Amino acid sequence: MKRLLTNMTAIGFLVLFLPYTVTLLINGRQGIHKEEELPELEYEVLSCMMQEDYSWMEEGTLDLMAVLYRTECVRTGDQKDHDTELNPEIYDRNYSRMYDAVVRTKGQVITVSGEYRELPYHAISAGRTREGTLLGEEYAYVLASDCPHDKESEQFFKRYRVSQDAVLEILGSDFHLKEAEIERDSSEYVTHVLSKEKEWQGEAFRSLLHLPSSCFYMEENEDGIYVTVKGNGHGFGISLYTANYMVQEGAGLEEIIQKFYQESACITIP
Numbered sequence: 001m002k003r004l005l006t007n008m009t010a011i012g013f014l015v016l017f018l019p020y021t022v023t024l025l026i027n028g029r030q031g032i033h034k035e036e037e038l039p040e041l042e043y044e045v046l047s048c049m050m051q052e053d054y055s056w057m058e059e060g061t062l063d064l065m066a067v068l069y070r071t072e073c074v075r076t077g078d079q080k081d082h083d084t085e086l087n088p089e090i091y092d093r094n095y096s097r098m099y100d101a102v103v104r105t106k107g108q109v110i111t112v113s114g115e116y117r118e119l120p121y122h123a124i125s126a127g128r129t130r131e132g133t134l135l136g137e138e139y140a141y142v143l144a145s146d147c148p149h150d151k152e153s154e155q156f157f158k159r160y161r162v163s164q165d166a167v168l169e170i171l172g173s174d175f176h177l178k179e180a181e182i183e184r185d186s187s188e189y190v191t192h193v194l195s196k197e198k199e200w201q202g203e204a205f206r207s208l209l210h211l212p213s214s215c216f217y218m219e220e221n222e223d224g225i226y227v228t229v230k231g232n233g234h235g236f237g238i239s240l241y242t243a244n245y246m247v248q249e250g251a252g253l254e255e256i257i258q259k260f261y262q263e264s265a266c267i268t269i270p
Contacts (some may be wrong), residue, residue, distance in 0.1 A: 071110045127230065
């Protein structure tokens, strides 16, 4: 009886794990997911992509993200930790699509005037991206580009009410909105907020108030301070919403990057 039980257990084990074993023998460990073994750089790119939920993106936009991440990895030489703990829901929903994007774009990177440069991007512009020179002359290749379709995003427009007490607690008791001077760039993003002897850069100010974008407008009444915000992100470089729209309209990678980065090209490295 004991021997029969042992034999039945062995048979059950074989039935349960035979498909796994055969696949492993034929294709190796990577064969379980029908993967090919990738160079270290490509796993680095995949690890970067898996940190965000890009399930809303078209395949072509995922390709763009893979190329952006790969360019940054090559530019900086940073080595990422591939054992970073991931959100299981994001992993299950996105892994195959992310992996395929890395494979499709294997070795592809972006150069600007033949060099690797920092390539900023953000979620949604305020309708127009920002001039790179606001970050310094070395960012002159980052173009201000019209992105009218960003206004169609459900996340484009937000309005908040903030109590005056909360604002004073964050910005200081001597802050008075009616006396504040707000400076903007040509794309309507706030560059500076000045109040008496205090001054904040636009990005710092929006960070203090936890606003999604520095394209904001403030008005005050007896109920408190109302803040209207357009877009999501710093506004420099590629608007991912517009990039996704362009992909849906049939645009290729070169067309997208050249809209946002001057003298940019996509090349393939060994």
